[in-house]
Amino acid sequence: ILNVEQSPQSLHVQEGDSTNFTCSFPSSNFYALHWYRWETAKSPEALFVMTLNGDEKKKGRISATLNTKEGYSYLYIKGSQPEDSATYLCASGDDSGYALNFGKGTSLLVTP
């Protein structure tokens, strides 16, 4: 079972700040890395799925990078807005099974 770690556990930034979080995972047998955004009382929303080393994905002000050789991914939010407040989850899957293994998430609070 892959051990997926996320840091920081929580983050509080001001509106307009840019921020980033880290997801680390064992690089052996890596297959894919997923990022999700989870607001309270809602379902986790898929942001990105990345499989290739060096992959970079972007969705509006949110982007992510992937380094499969060293086992980490960064999620960046440019110009944070209060509506970005949520828990950001990453999950990794290896080629030995079919299940994604999730980190505990980074809780982001953006205040005006």
Place this chain on the structure above:
Amino acid sequence: DSGVTQTPKHLITATGQRVTLRCSPRSGDLSVYWYQQSLDQGLQFLIQYYNGEERAKGNILERFSAQQFPDLHSELNLSSLELGDSALYFCASSEAPSYGNTIYFGEGSWLTVV
């Protein structure tokens, strides 16, 4: 709206009881996953089905069981409930059991065991 429907949204039951959680996947998705979110824990993978067959098993207790029916909906059965089973149970679905596919989550079923 992810297209994954879970019922009930909230459930309160006593220790020792049995409950069934139901999930309807997104239209066209053949793979269904069940996850448990407990306090201070990350999402814990329980079990996965693909087109009616079990494909992978995670940290699912023997008191728990699941199945996927021919119409692709799935049920998670939790029996002999204990206080520690109180959690948010998510169902998710994807087109196929491949990590490259996006997995869509329902809103979850909150189970409280008293």
